[in-house]
Amino acid sequence: MYTEKVMDHFMHPRNVGEIENASGVGTVGNAKCGDIMRIYLDIDENQIVRDAKFKTFGCGAAIATSSMATEMIIGKSVQEALQVTNKAVMEALGGLPPVKVHCSLLAEQAVHAALWDYAKKNGLVIEGLKPPVDDVDELEDEEA
Amino acid sequence: MIYMDNAATTRLSETAFEAMRPYMMDQFANPAGTYSFAATAAAAVEKARKQVADVIGAKSGDIYFTSGGTESDNWALKGVMTANAAKGKHLITSAIEHHAILHSASALEKQGYEVTVVPVTPDGVVDLEALEKAIRPDTVLISVMAANNEVGTIEPLERIGEIAHAHGVLFHTDAVQAFAHIPLDVERMHIDLLSASGHKFHGPKGVGLLYVRKGVKIAPFMDGGAQEKKRRGGTTNVPGIVGMGAAAEDAMAHMQEIAAKEIVVRDHLIERIEKEIPFARLNGHRTQRLPGNVNFCFRFVEGEGMLMLLDAQGICASSGSACTSGSLDPSHVLLALGLPHEIAHGSLRLSISEETTLADADFVVDTLKGIIERLRSMSPLYEDFVKNGQDAIA
Numbered sequence: 001m002y003t004e005k006v007m008d009h010f011m012h013p014r015n016v017g018e019i020e021n022a023s024g025v026g027t028v029g030n031a032k033c034g035d036i037m038r039i040y041l042d043i044d045e046n047q048i049v050r051d052a053k054f055k056t057f058g059c060g061a062a063i064a065t066s067s068m069a070t071e072m073i074i075g076k077s078v079q080e081a082l083q084v085t086n087k088a089v090m091e092a093l094g095g096l097p098p099v100k101v102h103c104s105l106l107a108e109q110a111v112h113a114a115l116w117d118y119a120k121k122n123g124l125v126i127e128g129l130k131p132p133v134d135d136v137d138e139l140e141d142e143e144a
Numbered sequence: 145m146i147y148m149d150n151a152a153t154t155r156l157s158e159t160a161f162e163a164m165r166p167y168m169m170d171q172f173a174n175p176a177g178t179y180s181f182a183a184t185a186a187a188a189v190e191k192a193r194k195q196v197a198d199v200i201g202a203k204s205g206d207i208y209f210t211s212g213g214t215e216s217d218n219w220a221l222k223g224v225m226t227a228n229a230a231k232g233k234h235l236i237t238s239a240i241e242h243h244a245i246l247h248s249a250s251a252l253e254k255q256g257y258e259v260t261v262v263p264v265t266p267d268g269v270v271d272l273e274a275l276e277k278a279i280r281p282d283t284v285l286i287s288v289m290a291a292n293n294e295v296g297t298i299e300p301l302e303r304i305g306e307i308a309h310a311h312g313v314l315f316h317t318d319a320v321q322a323f324a325h326i327p328l329d330v331e332r333m334h335i336d337l338l339s340a341s342g343h344k345f346h347g348p349k350g351v352g353l354l355y356v357r358k359g360v361k362i363a364p365f366m367d368g369g370a371q372e373k374k375r376r377g378g379t380t381n382v383p384g385i386v387g388m389g390a391a392a393e394d395a396m397a398h399m400q401e402i403a404a405k406e407i408v409v410r411d412h413l414i415e416r417i418e419k420e421i422p423f424a425r426l427n428g429h430r431t432q433r434l435p436g437n438v439n440f441c442f443r444f445v446e447g448e449g450m451l452m453l454l455d456a457q458g459i460c461a462s463s464g465s466a467c468t469s470g471s472l473d474p475s476h477v478l479l480a481l482g483l484p485h486e487i488a489h490g491s492l493r494l495s496i497s498e499e500t501t502l503a504d505a506d507f508v509v510d511t512l513k514g515i516i517e518r519l520r521s522m523s524p525l526y527e528d529f530v531k532n533g534q535d536a537i538a
Contacts, residue, residue, distance in 0.1 A: 010452060016522050031486030031525060034446055034465060034474065038524040055524040059448035059465070063522065 002060060003094035009064035014071050017053040024121065026113025028132060029106050035062045037110040039070065043118055047078040054110070061100035065107035068092050073111060078118070078126055081111060109133055145458045146504045150344075150436055151293050151321060151495035152462060156387070157346035163390035164348065167383040175380050176371065185382045192389025199392050200319075200338060201329040202355050208372045209385050210365075212352035213320040216339030217244035217287075219354055219365035219376070220316045224285050224337065225252055227361040228314075232282025233257045236313075238270045238299075239480035240292050245318055246476070249287075262288075266482050267429040268297030275304065279311045286315050290322035290338075294464055294477040294493060295428030296437025298326060305334025314360060320344055320352075321434060324395035326403065336360050342384065346497075347391030351384030402498040406435035409496050409505050413438045416509045421516055427481060427491065438494040441483065444526035445490045445519040447474075453515040459508055464491040486525070 002010070019040035027038040035058030042051040052070040056063050069089050073081040086104035090096050096104060113132035119125065147155075167188060173179075175186035190204070197204040210216045225235055237249055239261050249259045260278040263271050270288050279286075286308045291298045301317055308315035316337035319328060323340035330338060337360065341352040356362055356375075368377020395402070410433075417424050423443040442450070447465025454461050464475025465488075473479070474488035494508065520526040 010449070011456065013522065018527070027524060031489070032484075034485070034489040036524050038527075055522055055527055057444065057523040057525045058446050060452045062446075063449060 001097055002064075003096075005068075005092070005094040006061060006064045006096065009067040009093065010060040013063055013067040015051075015053050015067060015074070016055065018055065019051060019053050022114075024114040024116070024118025026110050026115070026117055026132060028109045028113050029058070031057065034058060035103065035106060037062065037066050037106050039066070039110040039114040041073075041114045041118055043078060049073050049076050049078065049081050052114075058103065058106075059100070061096055061103040062106060064093060065089050065096075065104045066110065069107040069111055078115060079128075082115060082126065082129055084108070084111060145460065146500075146508060147460045148494040148496055148500065148504075148508065149460045149462050150497040150500075151493065153343045153349065154346045154497055155499070156343075156348055157391055157394060159394045160347050160387040160391040164383040164387040167386050171382075173382075175382060176369065185380075188386050189380055189382060192385045192392075195389035195393040195396075196340070196353055197355075199324050199328065199340075199396050200335075200355060201331055202338075203358070206355055206358055208354045208356060208376050209381065210352045210354055210376060211350055211381070213242070213318065213339050213341035213344070214244040215365070216341070216352050216354040217242065217318050217320075218248045219362070220337045220339060220356075221245065221248040221252060221285070221287060223362040223365055224314060224316065224360070225257055227363040228284045232280070232284050234260070234280050234283040235285050235287065236260045236262060236275065236278045236283060237287045238262050238264060238275075238289070240264050240268055240270075240295075240297075240477045241287070241289055242293055242318055242320065245287055245289070264297075264480055267432075268292055268295045268427075268477070268481055269429060269432065270299055270304065272300065272303055272307065276307050276311075279307075279313060283311070283313050286313055288315075288317060290317045290319035290328060291326065291434045291437075292428065292477060293321045294475055294491075295439045295481065296321075296434040297429040298322070298432045298434060300432075301328070301333040301335065308336075309334045324392050324399070325434060325436065327399070330355060330357065337362075342388035342391065345391050345395045347388040348384050351381050351388045353388070398498075403435040405498050406496055406500070409500050409502055410435060410438055412502055413494060413496075413505045413509065416505070417512070420509065421513055424516075425487070427478065427483070436496045438496070440492050441478070441487050442490045442492065442516050443487055444523045444529060445516060447489060447491055449519050450490075450492055450512075450515055453518070454508075454511065457511045459511060461508075462493045462495075464493070465489045 022040040023043035024041040029036040040053045054066040056066040086108040173182040173185045193204040324345035338355040343349040427439040447463030478488035
């Protein structure tokens with residue numbers, strides 16, 4: 001059901017953990033629906049994502065998308081990190097089963113939520129960044 | 145490979161396979177044929193009818209062969225409700241039934257029938273008081289499963305049968321998980337209809353049965369030829385039926401010793417998991433439980449991840465998490481037990497057979513311990529729980 005890439009990121013997830021005194025932390029999803037993602041960002045003074053870590057409660061796809069999303073934003077500028085969409089994460093994983101698309105949305109939103117937290121803490125405005133959405137399934141419906 | 149998904153399906157037994165073999169090749173006749181070549185096949189089907197009837201203390205004339213448990217459940221509910229519409233349109237069932245029952249009930253509801261779904265206790269036992277209270281003058285049928293497929297709770301069939309018959313209501317039981325595993329008796333338990341499926345007790349897939357007590361009004365489910373007393377058309381599945389009969393006879397002959405063997409392994413699994421894995425909750429009844437069923441919820445983790453990591457170690461199991469159901473909701477059975485969504489997502493069912501050894505059980509628990517630890521170390525819920533010293537998801 002999953003691609004080799006998904007299995008790899010599930011079996012050997014990259015960047016699991018926490019960052020102490022993180023520049024930004026974002027948590028999205030809810031336990032009721034079966035997945036919660038939390039992303040920690042360490043952002044330097046030039047607004048470059050120096051490090052990213054995650055913790056995820058959820059299925060194989062949720063863990064794999066968190067892992068891939070953190071990998072894709074490390075070393076990127078805040079602006080570039082914002083451009084890492086759920087579609088890009090899915091493509092990098094070689095695709096996801098249709099019922100798991102919402103996991104990739106969750107990963108995208110977790111990054112956005114962490115960036116939002118970073119911007120708020122530093123009194124910054126990141127162009128194009130919207131406040132985090134709690135219910136990603138609403139986004140999914142919009143896209144569908 | 146360690147196979148712990150016997151509630152999903154079992155391995156065909158050598159006995160069943162050997163019994164079936166001639167009916168796929170040399171004895172291929174359609175038993176409806178009038179020539180003597182058909183007589184052997186016809187006799188084999190009648191032998192199997194007796195073999196399965198003996199499992200439940202029924203007369204072989206009251207056994208109707210079907211394609212499996214789902215067909216039997218559909219037929220029981222739809223066939224009885226439509227044939228008895230003159231008496232009433234009300235059906236009672238329980239919240240933890242298999243979808244073959246619950247979705248058949250919903251289909252009937254759409255046609256104007258009325259359905260009452262009775263709740264269960266936290267152990268998964270049907271609330272008998274609520275059941276009796278739900279009975280109305282127009283109630284035609286009560287359908288309650290013999291044992292639950294997910295959490296293994298065995299239902300008090302005798303009491304349910306007594307209640308049903310005291311009110312002149314018919315009693316159907318979906319015995320797919322219980323048939324040939326635990327003692328069942330249609331007389332003592334006042335059962336009017338009973339569903340079973342061959343592949344759940346080491347018989348072949350694609351064959352099942354519905355017991356219909358003589359005199360019970362039921363509409364045919366499959367219109368067609370004169371097979372099964374004109375109640376279920378379709379060419380007789382001779383090899384399947386013969387295999388199911390052989391498997392049933394085999395299971396009956398060894399029921400006590402098989403159950404005793406399974407219970408030792410089952411209780412070993414339960415004991416070790418409870419002792420060695422924190423925040424684990426046994427689902428289902430502790431003693432009124434199928435010999436082969438173990439079901440736990442592990443807090444702060446989600447079921448699919450558990451299954452994938454178990455699979456990577458060659459262990460086959462199942463879960464009632466949303467991700468395995470294809471929706472966002474976890475299993476309706478776990479929710480009916482009163483478990484909150486977030487805990488129900490972390491369920492694991494290990495269903496064993498007489499082939500499962502204590503060494504298998506030990507390997508599974510040893511593996512599972514590492515898996516739960518690993519998933520918890522990745523879980524934001526566990527992180528919050530550890531940091532706040534309280535249940536952040538409550």
